[in-house]
Amino acid sequence: MKILHIDTGKEFRGGQDLALSLARGLQTRGNRQSILCPRDGPLARHAASAGLETLPLSNLPTLRRLLRERQFDVIHAHDAKAQTISFRASLGLPVVRVASRLVAFTPRHPLIHRWKYTRTCHGVIALSQSVRQVLIAAGVPESHIAVILPGIDLPSELPSPAARAVARARFGYRGDEFVIGHLAAFTPEKGQDIALEAALLFASRLPNARLILAGDGPERSTARMTELARRASAIAQLPGFIESPDDFYAALDLFLMPSRSEAWGLTALRAMAHALPVIASNVGGLPEVVEHLATGWIITPESPAALADAIVEAASDPARLAQFGSNGRRRAAQFSIVRTVEQTERFYLRLLAAAGKETMKNSHANSI
Numbered sequence: 001m002k003i004l005h006i007d008t009g010k011e012f013r014g015g016q017d018l019a020l021s022l023a024r025g026l027q028t029r030g031n032r033q034s035i036l037c038p039r040d041g042p043l044a045r046h047a048a049s050a051g052l053e054t055l056p057l058s059n060l061p062t063l064r065r066l067l068r069e070r071q072f073d074v075i076h077a078h079d080a081k082a083q084t085i086s087f088r089a090s091l092g093l094p095v096v097r098v099a100s101r102l103v104a105f106t107p108r109h110p111l112i113h114r115w116k117y118t119r120t121c122h123g124v125i126a127l128s129q130s131v132r133q134v135l136i137a138a139g140v141p142e143s144h145i146a147v148i149l150p151g152i153d154l155p156s157e158l159p160s161p162a163a164r165a166v167a168r169a170r171f172g173y174r175g176d177e178f179v180i181g182h183l184a185a186f187t188p189e190k191g192q193d194i195a196l197e198a199a200l201l202f203a204s205r206l207p208n209a210r211l212i213l214a215g216d217g218p219e220r221s222t223a224r225m226t227e228l229a230r231r232a233s234a235i236a237q238l239p240g241f242i243e244s245p246d247d248f249y250a251a252l253d254l255f256l257m258p259s260r261s262e263a264w265g266l267t268a269l270r271a272m273a274h275a276l277p278v279i280a281s282n283v284g285g286l287p288e289v290v291e292h293l294a295t296g297w298i299i300t301p302e303s304p305a306a307l308a309d310a311i312v313e314a315a316s317d318p319a320r321l322a323q324f325g326s327n328g329r330r331r332a333a334q335f336s337i338v339r340t341v342e343q344t345e346r347f348y349l350r351l352l353a354a355a356g357k358e359t360m361k362n363s364h365a366n367s368i
Contacts, residue, residue, distance in 0.1 A: 012042035025341030114139035128285030151340035186217030191258035197304035272328030
């Protein structure tokens with residue numbers, strides 16, 4: 001198959017990470033991949049490093065000419081704006097349009113939502129059962145939706161005690177401190193303000209606890225976040241963008257996902273793959289990732305008190321914490337990017353067959 005991925009994001013977040021992993025995996029299975037994204041953006045740089053063809057976002061007539069010349073079989077839109085571009089540029093062309101739904105927000109206008117995910121694409125990939133339910137509630141037919149859980153590459157080994165010590169030292173922490181971390185873009189739904197409020201609550205109960213809220217984004221510089229960070233500065237730091245997530249995870253004893261909304265929780269899954277217990281809000285797809293009292297804790301959302309209590313409980317029993325980490329790594333191994341790629345490829349082929357491209361389906365099947 002010839003597949004064009006479209007992503008309009010100007011930063012490298014979870015959606016771009018998933019699009020890149022998917023394109024890379026599909027290419028290893030013999031499919032020809034191209035990624036249409038902002039020129040010189042982080043996704044373009046990562047894709048080029050992975051040996052994937054990148055194409056710059058351009059005006060509609062130019063893109064339409066490109067689609068006619070290149071004759072892609074599938075156009076996969078990875079965000080809402082990309083879906084609009086895909087529809088407008090390929091309308092009337094013999095191509096299958098696929099849209100990924102990456103968020104679990106309840107739509108403000110269900111009728112528009114239903115039209116968008118029914119009429120502008122041939123099929124929708126929902127990142128979790130929670131996202132699927134939101135789509136169905138908006139009126140998108142169940143037959144139009146495939147739940148394909150995002151996968152990861154499991155680290156082959158965990159960091160040694162020496163490597164952990166080096167990772168902690170980068171943030172100025174000693175080995176006897178209890179280090180709690182969160183890694184995400186600073187947006188309202190990620191809940192970094194909830195984590196800082198929780199830090200103010202657990203500070204006197206856990207004097208050796210330290211909190212790292214890594215990442216960047218619009219919420220990081222708001223007056224409220226700045227004031228909370230100032231008040232919690234004795235125990236919390238906001239280092240900004242982290243170049244090496246693996247080194248970040250190596251510095252931690254516990255990972256937080258205090259989200260207000262979360263379609264899936266790819267970052268939580270990566271933390272579990274690094275044998276970190278996770279405290280996560282009971283929202284969206286997070287309960288599908290984190291098993292309560294097995295790989296971590298599922299808590300009431302938007303409650304700094306509940307988060308603080310769970311952190312204190314986690315720190316109180318190192319043996320149980322280590323067991324939760326081991327359980328989490330085994331569970332993360334079940335969510336392989338290989339499986340995600342295989343399921344996505346099957347979904348493409350099913351849609352191509354339904355669109356009447358039986359020749360493409362058969363020729364591809366004979367080549368794998």
